[in-house]
Amino acid sequence: xxxxxxxxxxxxxxxxxxxxxxxxxxxxxxxxxxxxxxxxxxxxxxxxxxxxxxxxxxxxxxxxxxxxxxxxxxxxxxxxxxxxxxxxxxxxxxxxxxxxxxxxxxxxxxxxxxxxxxxxxxxxxxxxxxxxxxxxxxxxxxxxxxxxxxxxxxxxxxxxxxxxxxxxxxxxxxxxxxxxxxxxxxxxxxxxxxxxxxxxxxxxxxxxxxxxxxxxxxxxxxxxxxxxxxxxxxxxxxxxxxxxxxxxxxxxxxxxxxxxxxxxxxxxxxxxxxxxxxxxxxxxxxxxxxxxxxxxxxxxxxxxxxxxxxxxxxxxxxxxxxxxxxxxxxxxxxxxxxxxxxxxxxxxxxxxxxxxxxxxxxxxxxxxxxxxxxxxxxxxxxxxxxxxxxxxxxxxxxxxxxxxxxxxxxxxxxxxxxxxxxxxxxxxxxxxxxxxxxxxxxxxxxxxxxxxxxxxxxxxxxxxxxxxxxxxxxxxxxxxxxxxxxxxxxxxxxxxxxxxxxxxxxxxxxx
Numbered sequence: 015x016x017x018x019x020x021x022x023x024x025x026x027x028x029x030x031x032x033x034x035x036x037x038x039x040x041x042x043x044x045x046x047x048x049x050x051x052x053x054x055x056x057x058x059x060x061x062x063x064x065x066x067x068x069x070x071x072x073x074x075x076x077x078x079x080x081x082x083x084x085x086x087x088x089x090x091x092x093x094x095x096x097x098x099x100x101x102x103x104x105x106x107x108x109x110x111x112x113x114x115x116x117x118x119x120x121x122x123x124x125x126x127x128x129x130x131x132x133x134x135x136x137x138x139x140x141x142x143x144x145x146x147x148x149x150x151x152x153x154x155x156x157x158x159x160x161x162x163x164x165x166x167x168x169x170x171x172x173x174x175x176x177x178x179x180x181x182x183x184x185x186x187x188x189x190x191x192x193x194x195x196x197x198x199x200x201x202x203x204x205x206x207x208x209x210x211x212x213x214x215x216x217x218x219x220x221x222x223x224x225x226x227x228x229x230x231x232x233x234x235x236x237x238x239x240x241x242x243x244x245x246x247x248x249x250x251x252x253x254x255x256x257x258x259x260x261x262x263x264x265x266x267x268x269x270x271x272x273x274x275x276x277x278x279x280x281x282x283x284x285x286x287x288x289x290x291x292x293x294x295x296x297x298x299x300x301x302x303x304x305x306x307x308x309x310x311x312x313x314x315x316x317x318x319x320x321x322x323x324x325x326x327x328x329x330x331x332x333x334x335x336x337x338x339x340x341x342x343x344x345x346x347x348x349x350x351x352x353x354x355x356x357x358x359x360x361x362x363x364x365x366x367x368x369x370x371x372x373x374x375x376x377x378x379x380x381x382x383x384x385x386x387x388x389x390x391x392x393x394x395x396x397x398x399x400x401x402x403x404x405x406x407x408x409x410x411x412x413x414x415x416x417x418x419x420x421x422x423x424x425x426x427x428x429x430x431x432x433x434x435x436x437x438x439x440x441x442x443x444x445x446x447x448x449x450x451x452x453x454x455x456x457x458x459x460x461x462x463x464x465x466x467x468x469x470x471x472x473x474x475x476x477x478x479x480x481x482x483x484x485x486x487x488x489x490x491x492x493x494x495x496x497x498x499x500x501x502x503x504x505x506x507x508x509x510x511x512x513x514x515x516x517x518x519x520x521x522x523x524x525x
Contacts, residue, residue: 056094056095056096056097056100057093057094057095058092058093058094058524058525059090059091059092059524059525060090060091060092060522060523060524060525061088061089061090061091061522061523061524062087062088062089062090062520062521062522063087063088063520063521063522064085064086064087064088064518064519064520064521065084065085065086065087065518065519065520066084066085066086066087066516066517066518066519067082067083067084067085067516067517067518068082068083068084068085068126068514068515068516068517069081069082069083069126069514069515070082070125070126070511070513070514070515071511071512071513071514071515072510072511072512073510073511073512075510076509076510076511077510079124079125079510080124080125080126080127081126082114082126083113083114083126083127083128083131084113084114085111085112085113085114086111086112086113087109087110087111087112088109088110089107089108089109089110090106090107090108090109091105091106091107091108091142091143092105092106092107093105093106099151101148101149101150101151102146102147102148102149103146103147103148103149104145104146104147105143105144105145105146105147105164106143106144107141107142107143107144108139108140108141108142108143108144109139109140109142110138110139110140111138111140112138113128113131113138114131125509125511125514126514141165141201142165142167142177143164143165143166143167144164144165145162145163145164145165145166146162146163146164147160147161147162148160148161155189156186156189157186158185158186158187159183159184159185159186160183160184161181161182161183162181162182162183163180163181163182164179165177165178165179165201166178166179166180166181166182166196166198168182168196168221168238170236170238170244170246176200176219176238176240177200177201178196178198178199178200178201178219179198179199179201180196180197180198180199180219181196181197181198182194182195182196183195183196189227190226190227190228191224191225191226191227192224192225192227193222193223193224194222194223194224194225195221195222196219196220196221196222197218197219197220197221198218198219198220199217199218199219200216200217200218200219200240215241216241218239219238219239219240220238220239221236221237221238221239221240221244222236222237223235223236223237230251230252230253231249231250231251232248232249232250232251232252233248233249233250234246234247234248234250235247236248242266242267242268242310243265243266243267243268244264244265244266245264245265246262246263246264246265247262247263247264248260248261248262248263249261249262255290256289256290256291256292257287257288257289257290258286258287258288259285259286259287260284260285260286260287261284261285262282262283262284263281263282263283263284264281264282264283264284265279265280265281265282266279266280266281266282266307266309266310267279267280267310279307279308279310280305280306280307280308280309280310280348281305281306281307282303282304282305282306283303283304283306284301284302284303284304285300285301285302285303286299286300286301287299287300287301294359295358295359296356296357296358296359297356297357298354298355298356298357299353299354299355300352300353300354301351301352301353301354302350302351302352303350303351303352304349304350305346305348305349305350306348306376307348308346308347308348309346346385347375347376347377347380347385348375348376348377348380349373349374349375349376349380349385350373350374350376351371351372351373351374352370352371352372352373353369353370353371353372354369354370354371355367355368355369356368356369357396362398363397363398363399364395364396364397364398365395365396365398366393366394366395366396367392367393367394367396367406367408368391368392368393368394369391369392369393370389370390370391370392371388371389371390371391372388372389372390373387373388374387374388375387378417381415381416381417382416382417383416385416386414386415386416386417386431387414387415387416388412388413388414389412389413390410390411390412390413391410391411392408392409392410392411393408393409394406394407394408394409394437395407401443401445402441402443403440403441403442403443404440404441405438405439405440406438406439406440407436407437407438408436408437408438409434409435409436410433410434410435410436410437410461411432411433411434412432412433412434412435413430413431413432414430414431414432415430415431416429416430416431429465429466430465430466431463431464431465431466432463432464432465433461433462433463433464434461434462434463435459435460435461435462436459436460436461437457437458437459438457438458438459439455439456439457439458440454440455440456440457441453441454441455442454442455449488449489450486450487450488451486451487452484452485452486452487453484453485453486453487454482454483454484455482455483455484456481456482457480457481457482457483458478458479458480458481459478459479459480460476460477460478461476461477461478462474462475462476462477463475463477463504472506475504475505475506475507476504477501477502477503477504478501478502479499479500479501479502480499480500481497481498481499481500481516482497482498482499483495483496483497484496484497490524491523491524491525492522492523492524493521493522493523494519494520494521494522495518495519495520495521495522496517496518496519496520497516497517497518497519497520498515498516498517498518499515499516499517500513500514500515500516501513501514501516
């Protein structure tokens with residue numbers, strides 16, 4: 015049903031309690047239901063209101079400090095079009111995060127301090143999306159032209175987001191081939207652009223892509239300018255609904271050297287694979303990625319990283335006076351990571367899940383406390399019952415190696431760390447009538463960790479965490495969610511804190 019002005023008038027009348035349409039004896043329940051269903055296909059409005067409170071409980075021997083943080087969040091998203099297949103549309107997405115005001119004296123020693131606590135209300139307003147869209151659809155065939163203008167977001171092959179104010183166009187002269195171009199001004203965050211730069215290179219972004227989709231093969235060649243150049247070639251192969259494989263190669267270049275001896279040029283090779291058996295009893299995925307060279311981008315998608323000269327220029331200055339105001343843990347060195355996860359259902363009600371994850375810099379000289387060599391593994395059974403109820407237990411092992419402990423006071427951390435844990439959780443949906451559903455998810459974890467450094471050695475440090483989440487939903491348009499968690503930290507790293515509590519309530523609605 016293509017809705018024009020007459021359809022809009024019909025919808026308005028049908029939703030007005032005092033209207034002639036609502037009082038007309040010929041308006042049947044079936045007609046009203048069809049009208050509202052058509053209305054919902056091209057108008058949507060959703061909102062989320064969340065309140066979170068965190069608190070710390072100090073040990074008797076510790077001096078009590080700041081023990082509470084509150085947070086109020088509000089998100090709004092919506093869309094409206096001129097019909098289910100209409101050519102025009104408008105989209106909006108924004109968020110506001112308000113936190114408990116703090117004074118400078120509260121900052122020292124606060125275990126719950128967040129960088130956003132010092133932000134003004136205007137800095138915590140996030141306009142995530144606000145754009146208009148035009149689609150051209152031939153009488154026969156899929157959409158061949160899409161034009162968007164406003165605040166837009168791009169998500170690349172490594173799940174990194176670029177937010178910008180500008181326009182994007184996609185044209186598909188034939189269903190299997192498409193061309194995409196975009197450009198605009200990078201969306202400013204917090205107090206402006208990365209490192210408070212105002213030059214044109216820090217603001218402009220642009221790019222494009224061409225893609226070819228055959229029966230089982232998908233090819234894409236993309237290029238993006240974002241204070242540096244990025245070129246990516248990706249190939250996807252899906253011979254059936256049970257198997258898909260993706261290969262991509264990305265080059266990052268065109269930026270100055272980010273540190274002494276680093277070229278500011280990197281290449282990234284990535285493999286993604288998903289598999290499911292015909293019966294569905296076995297499923298799994300695999301990710302392999304390797305980066306050669308140093309990534310010249312900064313943490314948090316703020317453009318290129320600071321150069322060595324820019325870092326030296328702010329030495330000795332207070333953080334508030336320095337030009338560099340972004341979180342920056344150093345340029346990302348060359349590294350590789352791999353992840354494999356498998357689930358196999360031995361019986362219709364009994365399954366076993368397991369996996370392994372590893373990440374390591376190629377050179378031992380690049381091992382740091384913030385970038386250690388990591389190896390994680392998990393394995394456990396799962397029981398599934400009717401109506402979506404399930405219970406699972408996992409045994410987990412994690413190893414971290416930040417490098418030689420003899421360099422603890424230079425650039426490397428405190429030596430190898432090891433953690434073993436057992437984790438259990440359940441999902442218990444309960445239905446009340448046809449429209450009300452209560453979903454419960456209790457969870458708990460008990461762990462022990464050890465650390466071996468140049469000046470100390472600890473083993474058998476025990477900690478635990480527990481909590482639960484519930485969601486109460488009415489139909490598809492209203493949902494109330496609550497969450498509570500408590501954690502007990504090992505004495506060696508608790509720093510005088512005995513317990514940490516975290517509670518949250520979220521109300522979501524859609525129209």
